[in-house]
Amino acid sequence: NAGVTQTPKFQVLKTGQSMTLQCAQDMNHNSMYWYRQDPGMGLRLIYYSASEGTTDKGEVPNGYNVSRLNKREFSLRLESAAPSQTSVYFCASTSPGLAGRNEQFFGPGTRLTVL
Amino acid sequence: AQKITQTQPGMFVQEKEAVTLDCTYDTSDPSYGLFWYKQPSSGEMIFLIYQGSYDQQNATEGRYSLNFQKARKSANLVISASQLGDSAMYFCAMFPNRDDKIIFGKGTRLHILP
Numbered sequence: 054n055a056g057v058t059q060t061p062k063f064q065v066l067k068t069g070q071s072m073t074l075q076c077a078q079d080m081n082h083n084s085m086y087w088y089r090q091d092p093g094m095g096l097r098l099i100y101y102s103a104s105e106g107t108t109d110k111g112e113v114p115n116g117y118n119v120s121r122l123n124k125r126e127f128s129l130r131l132e133s134a135a136p137s138q139t140s141v142y143f144c145a146s147t148s149p150g151l152a153g154r155n156e157q158f159f160g161p162g163t164r165l166t167v168l
Numbered sequence: 169a170q171k172i173t174q175t176q177p178g179m180f181v182q183e184k185e186a187v188t189l190d191c192t193y194d195t196s197d198p199s200y201g202l203f204w205y206k207q208p209s210s211g212e213m214i215f216l217i218y219q220g221s222y223d224q225q226n227a228t229e230g231r232y233s234l235n236f237q238k239a240r241k242s243a244n245l246v247i248s249a250s251q252l253g254d255s256a257m258y259f260c261a262m263f264p265n266r267d268d269k270i271i272f273g274k275g276t277r278l279h280i281l282p
Contacts, residue, residue, distance in 0.1 A: 086270070093177075095259060095274035111269065143213065147263075147270070156203070157261075157270055159213035 055079055059144050059160035066134040066167045074129040074163050076144030084147050085127035086111075086157070087119060089140040096143065102127055134167045141165070170195045172262050174273035181250055182281050188235070189245040189276050191260030201263040202243040204234065207275070208256040216258075219243060255280045 057078045066072055078085065083104050088096040088111075098111030102121040116138060118130045127146075131138060144160040171194045181187045193202065204216040219227045219234045227234045235244040247254055260273040 088272075093274065096272040098269060098271075101269060141211065145213075145270075156215050156218060157205075157213075157263075158215075159205075162211050 057144055057146055057158050057160035059142075059163050061163060062161065064163060064165050066131075066165065068135060068167060070134050071130065071132050072134065073131075074142055074144075074165075075126070076128065076160060077126045078144075078146040078158070079125065080146060080148070080158065081124070082146035082148040082158070083124070085121065086145040086147075087117070087127070087129045088143045088145065089113065089138075090143060090162075091140050099129065099142075134165075136167045139165060139167045170197075170262065170264055170269075170271055172260050172271050172273035174260055174276050176276045177274075178277045178279070180279045180281055183252060184249055187247040187250050187254070187278065189247075189258050189260075189278065191243045191245065191273060193241050193243060193260075193262050195241075195262060195264050197264040199264075202234070202236070203261040203263065203270075204232070204243075204245045205259045205261065206254075206256045207259065213259075217245065250280050252280050252282060254278060 060075045086101040087099040090096050097113045100119040102108045105124045108119050120128045142163045145157045147157045173192045200221045202219045206214045217229045217232045217234050219236045226236050231248045233246045257275045257277050259275045263270045
């Protein structure tokens with residue numbers, strides 16, 4: 054039981070390049086999330102998926118796209134990376150109502166630098 | 169609008185003292201959950217404690233307790249007998265039950281002094 058896994062752990066991109074951050078969970082959770090964390094800003098929600106086949110925008114969706122490939126996997130794509138997207142990206146999953154509490158399980162994060 | 173506010177950007181506390189980290193929230197939902205997470209310098213997010221809005225008693229998990237005052241919309245984290253390993257960033261978060269968005273505060277950086 055690996056929990057939430059993310060790849061890659063580190064990435065450096067040049068402005069304008071594209072890439073996809075991968076996330077997978079093996080806990081059979083319905084909901085999955087992508088956050089970015091910038092210094093002094095806490096975690097900000099980019100996109101989330103309440104169930105397989107659905108996605109919704111969060112607080113800061115511009116410049117990103119997501120795909121909920123199946124129940125396990127939720128990917129985040131940067132089509133044309135910008136320096137403002139330099140951040141640490143966290144994927145998380147949760148299954149609301151499980152055991153009466155809605156704990157979010159986080160992946161280890163991806164540190165992305167855009168030059 | 170739903171919002172989480174952590175008013176203490178940083179705190180310094182002597183080892184073995186108790187610590188209270190403040191969190192206030194705003195929601196019109198009658199049903200919600202409140203969380204605290206710890207983020208050490210290594211970067212991972214570690215779940216600490218959960219409080220449901222209808223829970224009658226304050227949540228406790230070992231040295232962590234949540235001082236839940238529903239009327240004041242506050243959910244302060246109390247760490248008893250602080251340890252050097254408690255030095256980290258702490259985030260308060262809210263899960264309104266009517267949708268799946270979890271909202272985080274900006275965090276409090278706690279420094280435990282030897």
